[in-house]
Amino acid sequence: MGTIQARIEGRVGEAASGDDIVYTTTHMQDAYDHGLRAVIMTMPERAWKFFGKNRVDFLPLVGTPLLTNKIISVLRRDGTYYRACVMIDADMAGPAADSRSIHYASAFTPVCWVESGSFSNPMLKVLPEDGSKAARLVSLAIPTVDVTTDTIVPHFPDELEELPEIYTAAWIKQREAGYLRRSSQDELEAITSSGYLAAFEGDLPVFTPPTEPNMPSLTLVSMTTLPSLVLEAVPVFTDLDLTGITAPSAVLIYESAGAEPEDTLSVGTSLPTYTGPVFTYDQTTTILDALSSAKDMVDNSGIGGSTDVETLLAADLLDQARVGIDAANVELRRAQTAIQDEQAQLQDFSERLKEALGKFTGEANVYQADLAKEVATASADVQAYVAKMQDNKNVLDKQISQYNTDVQNYSAKVRAVTQEWQLEEVSFKLAKWAAQIQSATAAYSAQAGAYIQEYAQKNQALLGEYNAAVGAVIREYQALVQERIGEFQSNLSRATSRLQEAGVRLQTMQSFDQKSLAALR
Structure with missing residues (x-):
C-alpha cells in the first residue's frame, strides 16, 4: 500500500x-x-x-x-x-x-x-x-x-x-482554483497594462487629410434684357341680360311641435350614500419594531455584540448563540401577539362592513325602483313629441318639393339665354383676339431664340475652360491623399502587429485556464 x-x-x-x-x-x-x-x-x-x-x-x-x-x-x-x-x-x-x-x-x-x-x-x-x-x-x-x-x-x-x-484533495483543488483565478488575473493585467494593448492604442494612427485645394472661380456672361412682347388687349364683352326671366320665390315654414318634454327627472327618493367603517392598523409599529429587534438579536447574538448567531454556531459557541436565539424568540412572540390583535380587529371590521353594505344595498334598490318609474314617464313624453315633429316635417317636405320644381324651370330658361349670348358675343370676339395673339408671339419667339443661342455659346466656352482648371486641381489633391493613405496604412499595420501579440498571450492564457479547469473536473 x-x-x-x-x-x-x-x-x-x-x-x-x-x-x-x-x-x-x-x-x-x-x-x-x-x-x-x-x-x-x-x-x-x-x-x-x-x-x-x-x-x-x-x-x-x-x-x-x-x-x-x-x-x-x-x-x-x-x-x-x-x-x-x-x-x-x-x-x-x-x-x-x-x-x-x-x-x-x-x-x-x-x-x-x-x-x-x-x-x-x-x-x-x-x-x-x-x-x-x-x-x-x-x-x-x-x-x-x-x-x-x-x-x-x-x-x-x-x-x-x-x-x-478526499478532504485534502478538495482543499488542494480549492487552492488550485484560487491560483488559477490569480494567474488569469495576472495574465490579463499583463496584457492590458504591460504594454501590448497600450502600445497598440499608442500606435493607432490618426488619418489627417491634406489641406483642401483652392478651386478656381467661374464668371459667366450676364443675361441682358430680352426684347419686350406687346399683346392685344382682351376684348370687351356686352353684359348678359336675364331681366326677362322671373326667379321663383320660396316660402318654407316649419311649425313648432310645442313645448319640449322636461329634460330633468324628479325622483322622490335620494341616491343613498355609503357610509361604512374605516379600519386602522393599530399594531403596525409594534410588529415592525418586534421584527426589527428580532433581526438585531440574531445579527448581534442578543448580547449587544457584533457577531451574528450563524457565525457563533459555526464556531461551536452554542451558549452565546443560544442567548441570541432566545432573545430573538421573545421578540418574535411579541410580534405574533400584535399580529393576532390585528387579526381580531380585522374580524370585527369585516362584520361591521357587511352590516353597512346590507343597509346600502336596500336603500339603493328603493332608489332604482323610483328612478325606473320616472324614466318610463319621460320616455312616453318624448315619443309623443317626436310624432308631432314628424307630422310637421311631412308638410315641410311637400313645400320643398314644389320649390325644387320651380327652380328647375328657372334654370332651363337661364341656360337657353346664356347659350345664345355665348355664341353671338363671346365666341366671335375671342376667336379674333386669339389670332392676333398667335401672330405676335410667333414673331417674339424667333427674336428671343436667336438671342438665347448667342448667350449659350459664350457661356459654354467659359465652362470648358473652368472644367479643365478644376480637373488639374483635383488630380493634384488626389495624389496628396494617396500619399497620406499610404502613411496611414503603414502605421495601422504596426498597430495591428501589437494587437496580434496581445492575442497570442491571451490564447496562451486561455489554454492554461482550460487545462486547469479540466484538472479541476
Missing part, C-alpha cells in the same frame, strides 16, 4: 510542488490534519475513544479550560486511586460543596461540572477540593500522522480511510 501522500497525489492528478498546481507537502500535511480532525469530530464515542488519550491534571476548584467535547473521563485522586467523577449541572455546585446537603460530593463520590464563559473557553471544575492537582481530565488525542511516510491512521476505521484524503 502506498503512502497517504501518494494516494492524495493520485486523486489530485499531480505531485506536490508540480508545475500546474502550486501546493507543497506542508500544505498537504496541514489540510490532512484538518480533515482528519473534522472526520473524528463527527464520529460516535465508540469509534474515537480508542485513538489515544490526553491527560491533564489540575486543581479541582480552579479548573481547566475545556478545549474539546471529546471527553473520555473526568477523575479525582483519592489517596493512591483515581475515582470517576459524576457530571452535574453547574447550578448544583453549591449543594455539592455543602457537607450538610444530601448532594455533598465526598472523596469517594466526586463530581464535576462545566462553567460557561462569555468570551473564553468553558472551564471544567471538580469537587471536593484538596489543595493539590488531584483532578484529571482524560480527553481524546488526535492521532499524529505523517502523510509522506505513513500509509494508515492508527486505530482508524478502514471504511473511513478515504474521507481525510
Whole structure:
C-alpha cells in the first residue's frame, strides 16, 4: 500500500510542488490534519475513544479550560486511586460543596461540572477540593500522522480511510482554483497594462487629410434684357341680360311641435350614500419594531455584540448563540401577539362592513325602483313629441318639393339665354383676339431664340475652360491623399502587429485556464 501522500497525489492528478498546481507537502500535511480532525469530530464515542488519550491534571476548584467535547473521563485522586467523577449541572455546585446537603460530593463520590464563559473557553471544575492537582481530565488525542511516510491512521476505521484524503484533495483543488483565478488575473493585467494593448492604442494612427485645394472661380456672361412682347388687349364683352326671366320665390315654414318634454327627472327618493367603517392598523409599529429587534438579536447574538448567531454556531459557541436565539424568540412572540390583535380587529371590521353594505344595498334598490318609474314617464313624453315633429316635417317636405320644381324651370330658361349670348358675343370676339395673339408671339419667339443661342455659346466656352482648371486641381489633391493613405496604412499595420501579440498571450492564457479547469473536473 502506498503512502497517504501518494494516494492524495493520485486523486489530485499531480505531485506536490508540480508545475500546474502550486501546493507543497506542508500544505498537504496541514489540510490532512484538518480533515482528519473534522472526520473524528463527527464520529460516535465508540469509534474515537480508542485513538489515544490526553491527560491533564489540575486543581479541582480552579479548573481547566475545556478545549474539546471529546471527553473520555473526568477523575479525582483519592489517596493512591483515581475515582470517576459524576457530571452535574453547574447550578448544583453549591449543594455539592455543602457537607450538610444530601448532594455533598465526598472523596469517594466526586463530581464535576462545566462553567460557561462569555468570551473564553468553558472551564471544567471538580469537587471536593484538596489543595493539590488531584483532578484529571482524560480527553481524546488526535492521532499524529505523517502523510509522506505513513500509509494508515492508527486505530482508524478502514471504511473511513478515504474521507481525510478526499478532504485534502478538495482543499488542494480549492487552492488550485484560487491560483488559477490569480494567474488569469495576472495574465490579463499583463496584457492590458504591460504594454501590448497600450502600445497598440499608442500606435493607432490618426488619418489627417491634406489641406483642401483652392478651386478656381467661374464668371459667366450676364443675361441682358430680352426684347419686350406687346399683346392685344382682351376684348370687351356686352353684359348678359336675364331681366326677362322671373326667379321663383320660396316660402318654407316649419311649425313648432310645442313645448319640449322636461329634460330633468324628479325622483322622490335620494341616491343613498355609503357610509361604512374605516379600519386602522393599530399594531403596525409594534410588529415592525418586534421584527426589527428580532433581526438585531440574531445579527448581534442578543448580547449587544457584533457577531451574528450563524457565525457563533459555526464556531461551536452554542451558549452565546443560544442567548441570541432566545432573545430573538421573545421578540418574535411579541410580534405574533400584535399580529393576532390585528387579526381580531380585522374580524370585527369585516362584520361591521357587511352590516353597512346590507343597509346600502336596500336603500339603493328603493332608489332604482323610483328612478325606473320616472324614466318610463319621460320616455312616453318624448315619443309623443317626436310624432308631432314628424307630422310637421311631412308638410315641410311637400313645400320643398314644389320649390325644387320651380327652380328647375328657372334654370332651363337661364341656360337657353346664356347659350345664345355665348355664341353671338363671346365666341366671335375671342376667336379674333386669339389670332392676333398667335401672330405676335410667333414673331417674339424667333427674336428671343436667336438671342438665347448667342448667350449659350459664350457661356459654354467659359465652362470648358473652368472644367479643365478644376480637373488639374483635383488630380493634384488626389495624389496628396494617396500619399497620406499610404502613411496611414503603414502605421495601422504596426498597430495591428501589437494587437496580434496581445492575442497570442491571451490564447496562451486561455489554454492554461482550460487545462486547469479540466484538472479541476
